[in-house]
Amino acid sequence: MESDMNELEYLLRRRNVHSNRDKQELCAVRKVDVEEKHVAAKSNDNARNNGQKQMKKEEDEKKSDSPNILVEIQSNSNNVETGNDKHEIIEMETIKQTNIDSKTNNQRMVDIGILHQNQQCTTNAIADIAPSSDPILEYAAEPLLPLVKACAPLSDIIHDIAFYVELALKETPEKPPDGLTVDESAAIRLYTIEWSGGHRSLYSMLNFTLKNASRENLRPYFKYMKLFITALVKLPCVPPVTVWRGVTKDLSAEFPPGTPVTWWAFSSCTTELTVLENNMYLGNEGSRTLFSVEAINGRTVREHSHFVTEDELLLLPGTHMIVQSQFSPASDLHIIHLKQVIPDEVLLEPPFEGACLYPKIERPWYRKKRFAIPICLLSLLVIAAVAIGAVLGTKSSRNILGPTCNDGVKNGDETDVDCGGSCAVQKKCADLKRCLNSYDCISSVCTVNLCQVPTCNDGVTNGNETDADCGGPCLPVKQCHDGLRCSNASDCVSSVCTSGFCQVSTCNDGVRNGDETGIDCGGSCASQKKCADYIGCFNSLDCINGICTANLCQVPTCNDGVMNGNETDVDCGGPCLPAKQCRDGLRCSNASDCVSSVCTSGFCQVPTCNDGVKNGDEIDIDCGGSCLPGKQCVDGSRFAKVSSVTYNVTNSNVYTSVPTCNDHVKNGDEIDVDCGGSCLPAKQCGDGLKCNNASDCISGVCISSVCQVPNCNDGVANGNETDIDCGGSCHSIKKCNDGEKCNGVLDCNSGVCTSNICQTPTCNDSVKNGNETGIDCGGWCASQNKCVDNAVCRNPDDCISGVCKSDICQIPTCNDGVMNGNEGDVDCGAVCLPLKPCTDLSRCRIGFDCKSGVCTSNLCQIPTCNDGVKNADETDIDCGGSCVPNKRCGELLKCINPSDCKSGICISNVCQGKFNAEQHDEYN
Numbered sequence: 032m033e034s035d036m037n038e039l040e041y042l043l044r045r046r047n048v049h050s051n052r053d054k055q056e057l058c059a060v061r062k063v064d065v066e067e068k069h070v071a072a073k074s075n076d077n078a079r080n081n082g083q084k085q086m087k088k089e090e091d092e093k094k095s096d097s098p099n100i101l102v103e104i105q106s107n108s109n110n111v112e113t114g115n116d117k118h119e120i121i122e123m124e125t126i127k128q129t130n131i132d133s134k135t136n137n138q139r140m141v142d143i144g145i146l147h148q149n150q151q152c153t154t155n156a157i158a159d160i161a162p163s164s165d166p167i168l169e170y171a172a173e174p175l176l177p178l179v180k181a182c183a184p185l186s187d188i189i190h191d192i193a194f195y196v197e198l199a200l201k202e203t204p205e206k207p208p209d210g211l212t213v214d215e216s217a218a219i220r221l222y223t224i225e226w227s228g229g230h231r232s233l234y235s236m237l238n239f240t241l242k243n244a245s246r247e248n249l250r251p252y253f254k255y256m257k258l259f260i261t262a263l264v265k266l267p268c269v270p271p272v273t274v275w276r277g278v279t280k281d282l283s284a285e286f287p288p289g290t291p292v293t294w295w296a297f298s299s300c301t302t303e304l305t306v307l308e309n310n311m312y313l314g315n316e317g318s319r320t321l322f323s324v325e326a327i328n329g330r331t332v333r334e335h336s337h338f339v340t341e342d343e344l345l346l347l348p349g350t351h352m353i354v355q356s357q358f359s360p361a362s363d364l365h366i367i368h369l370k371q372v373i374p375d376e377v378l379l380e381p382p383f384e385g386a387c388l389y390p391k392i393e394r395p396w397y398r399k400k401r402f403a404i405p406i407c408l409l410s411l412l413v414i415a416a417v418a419i420g421a422v423l424g425t426k427s428s429r430n431i432l433g434p435t436c437n438d439g440v441k442n443g444d445e446t447d448v449d450c451g452g453s454c455a456v457q458k459k460c461a462d463l464k465r466c467l468n469s470y471d472c473i474s475s476v477c478t479v480n481l482c483q484v485p486t487c488n489d490g491v492t493n494g495n496e497t498d499a500d501c502g503g504p505c506l507p508v509k510q511c512h513d514g515l516r517c518s519n520a521s522d523c524v525s526s527v528c529t530s531g532f533c534q535v536s537t538c539n540d541g542v543r544n545g546d547e548t549g550i551d552c553g554g555s556c557a558s559q560k561k562c563a564d565y566i567g568c569f570n571s572l573d574c575i576n577g578i579c580t581a582n583l584c585q586v587p588t589c590n591d592g593v594m595n596g597n598e599t600d601v602d603c604g605g606p607c608l609p610a611k612q613c614r615d616g617l618r619c620s621n622a623s624d625c626v627s628s629v630c631t632s633g634f635c636q637v638p639t640c641n642d643g644v645k646n647g648d649e650i651d652i653d654c655g656g657s658c659l660p661g662k663q664c665v666d667g668s669r670f671a672k673v674s675s676v677t678y679n680v681t682n683s684n685v686y687t688s689v690p691t692c693n694d695h696v697k698n699g700d701e702i703d704v705d706c707g708g709s710c711l712p713a714k715q716c717g718d719g720l721k722c723n724n725a726s727d728c729i730s731g732v733c734i735s736s737v738c739q740v741p742n743c744n745d746g747v748a749n750g751n752e753t754d755i756d757c758g759g760s761c762h763s764i765k766k767c768n769d770g771e772k773c774n775g776v777l778d779c780n781s782g783v784c785t786s787n788i789c790q791t792p793t794c795n796d797s798v799k800n801g802n803e804t805g806i807d808c809g810g811w812c813a814s815q816n817k818c819v820d821n822a823v824c825r826n827p828d829d830c831i832s833g834v835c836k837s838d839i840c841q842i843p844t845c846n847d848g849v850m851n852g853n854e855g856d857v858d859c860g861a862v863c864l865p866l867k868p869c870t871d872l873s874r875c876r877i878g879f880d881c882k883s884g885v886c887t888s889n890l891c892q893i894p895t896c897n898d899g900v901k902n903a904d905e906t907d908i909d910c911g912g913s914c915v916p917n918k919r920c921g922e923l924l925k926c927i928n929p930s931d932c933k934s935g936i937c938i939s940n941v942c943q944g945k946f947n948a949e950q951h952d953e954y955n
Contacts, residue, residue, distance in 0.1 A: 164295050165246050167348055168380045170253040175261060175383075178214045178221065181254040188251055190230040195221060199337070208334045215262035219335040222259060222297070223343070238296035241348050261382040263347065266330040268390045273468060274300035274324050274344055282320040283357055283365040290354040292369060293378065298346040300324065318363050323470070324352065325370040328389045346371075347388060349378030358456045366470075405922060405944050446471045446480075463853065463861060463877055479864050481879065484853040487819070488842075497522045507797075507806055508819050548573045548582075564751075565759070565775040581763035583777050586751040590718075590740075599624045609695075609705055610717030702727050753778045753787075804829045855880030855891075906931045906940075 182196050199221040200213070207216035226232040231239075237255075240248050249256075276298065286292065329344040336343060351374040357367045373389050381388055434443035436454035444452035450460040451471030459473045460466055462484045469475045472482035474493040485494030487505035495503035498515035502522035510524045511517055513535045520526045523533035526542040536545030538556035546554035549566035553573030561575040562568055564586045571577045574584035576595035587596030589607035597605035600617035604624035612626045613619050615637045622628045625635035628644045638647035640658040648656035654664040690699035692710040700708035706716035707727040715729045718740045722728050728738035731747040741750035743761035751759040757767040758778030766780045769791045773779050779789035782798040792801035794812035802810035808818040809829030817831040818824055820842045827833050830840035833849040843852035845863035853861045853876075859869040860880030868882040869875050871893045878884045881891035884900035894903035896914035904912035910920040911931035919933040920926055922944045929935045932942035 164242075164293070166376065166378050166380070167241070167246070167249070167295075168377075169246075170249075170256045170260075171380045171382050173253045173257040175257055176254055178217050178255075178258060181214075181218070181258045182221075184251040184254060185233075189233055189236055190226065192233065195224050195226065195233070199224060202337065203335075209266050211262055211265055211335070214258060215265065216335045218255065218259045218262050219332050220337050223332065223335075223337040225337075234297070241296045257382055260347070260379075261386075262335075263330050263332075263345065264382055264386045264388065266332070268387070269326070269329045269331055269344060270390075271325060271327050272302060272329065272344075274302055274326050274329060274346075276300045276322045276324065278320050278322075279317060280320060281318040281363075281365055283359065283367065286354045286357065286367050288354050288356050292352045292354060293374075294346065294350045294352075295348055297348055298350060300326070300329065300344050300346060301342065302344060303342065316363070319365070321364065321366045323366055323368045325355075325368075326350075327371050327373075347379055349374070351378060356453055356456045368470075408944065409922065463879070465879075478862065481861065481864065483862065492516075508822065549584075565777070567777070580760060581777075583762060583775070585760060588751070594618075609693075609714075610720070748772075850874070855886075 182192055185192050199217040203213050203217040222234050329346050332343055332345050352369040352371045355368040355370050359365045436449050436457050441448045445454050446452050446466045447460045447464040450458045451466055455471050460471050460482045462482050464482050466472050466477035466482045469477045474483055474485045475491040476483040476489045487500045487509050492499045497503050497517045498511045501509045501511040511522050511533045512524050513533050515533050517523050517528035517533045520528045525536045525544040527534040527540050538551050538559050543550045547556050548554050548568045549562040552560040552562040553568055557573050562573050562584045563575055564584055566584050568574050568579035568584045571579045576587045577593045578585040578591050589602045589611050594601045599605050599619045600613050603611045603613040613624050613635045615635050617635050619625050619630040619635045622630045627638045627646045629636040629642050640653045640662050645652045650656055651664045654662040692705045692714050697704045702708050702722055703716050703720040706714045716722055716727050716738045717729055718738050720738050722733035722738045725731050725733045730739055730741045730749045732739040732745045743756045743764050748755045752761050753759050753773050754767045754771040757765045758773055762777050767773055767778050767789045769789050771789050773784040773789045776782050776784050781790055781792045781800045783790040783796050794807050794815050799806045803812050804810050804824045805818040805822040808816040809824055813828050818829050818840050820840050822840045824830050824835035824840045827835045832841055832843045832851040834841040834847045845858045845867055850857045855861055855869045855875040856873040859867045869880050869891045871891050873891045875881050875886035875891045878886045883892055883894045883902045885892040885898045896909045896918050901908045906912050906926045907920045907924040910918045915930055920931050920942045921933055922942055924942050926932050926937040926942045929937045936943040
C-alpha cells in the first residue's frame, strides 16, 4: 500500500507540473496521421538497423512562459523503452486557457482537437471494422497491478491521467458490485470518463491504438489492459441479445451477406434503438447505417460507469461477426444484421488462465452418452429409408434442396412459414404470425412471439400511419406534429403537408392552424392580419372591427362603443348618419358627420355665428338664438323678428321651401326627422325614433309608435342576425336551424354552413353535430363510424372497443368482457396470450389463439388424438395421456410414465427403445 501511495504521489507531482503550465495555456490534441506515423516508424527501424538512428527531444516544454508552445512528446517509434513504457508520437499545440475545474463535469464532450480523426474513429467509423489485423496478445503476461501503477506507463501519452486515476478511485465504493476489487471497478470507471478541455480521453486513445495495425504501439497500455479486461471478464456475460451501433454513412455496399467482420476496439453498444436517434449519435436524417448485432459475450458496465444513467453494453476487442442480411426501411437508412460467432483463432488473449471470454455452451442432449446409441440406430434407419426412397424414385425435391423463403414450409430460421428470420429481408410476417423480434413483422411489433396488429399506441410507424402513431387510420384523434411525415393535410396538426412532411404553421398558409382564431388571422397572426366579421376570435384584438362577442368577430354597429366600419369616430358619422352625428371635437370626414355641420381639419367644430351654417340654437344661418342681439334674422329668413324678444311663425314672415329628406327638419309626411313616410324605403327611422308601423323602422319593430332596438326574440331578422332571431350576434343564444341563412359555422346548430345556408348534419362533415358523441362517430353514426379509444361516448355501441366507462371509450383489455382489439374471442387469444388462450368452440383466427392449439373454420376445436397438435393431457403430439392405449408414443417422444410409450420404457420423460438391462443401468 505504501508503494502504491508513493506511485500516486509521483503521478500527482507530474500532474502538478502539467497543471502549472496549463494555468497559462491548455493543450488540445491535433490530428495524428496514422499512416505517416507507421511509415516513419518503419523508416526509423531501417535506420536503426543501418546504424543511422537519430533521436531528438524538444525542450519547448520547459518554456512555459512562451505565448505559443509546441509540445512534441516524442518517444521514438523504434520501441526504445523508458521503464516499461512505449511512447506514441503526440503532437500538441496550445489553445486559450479553459477552466480546469470542468474536468469533473458529468457530461459527454466532443473532442474538438481531433474532429476529423474522431469522425473516422467514432462517428463514421469504418476504421472500427478492420478487415484484418494481428491478434491482441502478450498483455496477459503482465502482472495484475493496482490502477495507479497500471496507468503509470501512460503518463507521458495521455494528458493529465493522474488526475483522472485519482477521480476514478474516489468515485469507486469500498465494496464494488459484481465481486470486483476497488482497482478493477475503478479501471472500468476510468475507461468511461470523458476528458475535459478538448483532450483525448483514455477510451479514445486506447481504441485508436487497438485499431492500429501495429501492436507495438499498444505495449504502454498492456498493464492497464490486464486490469481492465480482467475486470470485464469477471462481470456476468449478458445472455445473447440484439444490440445496436450506428454510423452516419451508407456502408451497405461494403457488407454483403456472408462477409466476415471484426471489431478490434472496445465497442460501446446499446439495447435501446431510440438512443441512437439523438443527434449526438445517429440522428433522424441523412445517410445512416445501423448495425443490428446478435451479441453473445457483451458486458454491462453501468454499475461501474462514471455516467450512472447510461445503459452501456461493452463488446470486447476482436469481436468477430458474420453479415447475415441487410435491408433499407428508408432511402437513407440501411440496416445490416450481424451475428457474433466464436472465431476459429484467438483474436484476444484471455487475461488469465481459465478466463472465459465467451459463454459456456452446454453439451446438446443428443450428444450425451445415454442418448447416443438410440440416435445412432435411428440415424441408420433414416439413412436406410432415404436410400430406399432414392432407389424407388420417391425422394422429393424438398429433401434435395435446402430451405428457401418460398417453399411453403416453416424451416431454416424462419419464424413462420416463409417469413421472418433470414427471410425478413424479402418477406416479413403478417399480423398474428409467429416472430422472435420486431424485424420479423410487417407491423414491426412482436409481442409474446406473435406479430401484432398495428395500433395507434405501439410507438412504430405501421399499418397506413404516415409516421409513428399518427396520420392515416389514427385520425382524427392523432394528427402528426410539425416535421413528421404525412400524405395529405389532414394528417397534420398544422393542416399543411408539403413534400411529404408536416409544416410549421404560418400566417399565410391558407389554413387555420397554430393559435389562429380564423384562417391566417387572429392569435399570433393578429399583428399581421385581423379577422373579418363572423370569423372566430378570442378577444377584440383578433378582430378588424375590434369587437369579439361569444368568440365571434362582430359586424360594426352604431352602438358597440368602438370606432369601426366606416364610422368617423366612435358610433357616429359615416354609416351612423343621420341618426348619430358626431359631437364637437370628434373626428369627421365632412360636414354632414357633425352635429354642428362644420368639419375642419378632420374634427367637428363648435358652432359659431360666423361659420355659414345654421347650427347650435340659431334660428337661421348665423342669426337668432344665441347670436342675438348682434345678429338678428332679416326678412325672408326662416323666422322673422316680430319683437326684440318673441319669435313667431306666421305665413307672412316664414321663408318657405319644399320639404326634403335631408333638410334636418321633420316636415312633410315624415314620421321623424328626415325618415319614414315618403322618405321610405331609402330612409327608415333609427332605434328610438317615432314610427307609425314596422316598415318605418330600421329594426323592423315599431312598438308604441317608437322604433325598437333589435333583440333575439322580436320575430324579425334584424341587427346582424343571419336569419330571424338566430345567428350573428344571436348565435350564442340561438343558432340557426338546418336550411336557414348563415355567414359562418358558428351561426348553425349543425356547425356546417355551406353557400350561406346551414346544412343538415352528416357522418362525414368533420364536425361533431347531431347526436354524435365524437366527430363523425358514435350516436346515429355508430353503425358507420365507431369512436376510437379515449373519445367521448354514451354507450358501448359508440366505441370501437365496445367499452364505454365514465362517458369515455376505453382501451381494450383482456378483462373487459368484450371481444375487442385483436382478440380471438372475448378476452382470449392473440394479445391475451399466453395467459388467456381461447377455450374449445370459442372463436379464433389461428391455432395459437386456442387452448387446444387447433382452429378450424374460426372455431377452437376440442382436442383429439389425430389433430396434429400436442394438447389436452397428451405427452407428445397425438400420443400418450388419454390417447393410450390407442396411441402410445414412439422412441424419443415425450412421456410421463411407461404406459405412454410403445416400448413401455420412459426415462427422463423420454420414451426409449428396448435395450438390455446393462444399458438400462447406464441410463440410471
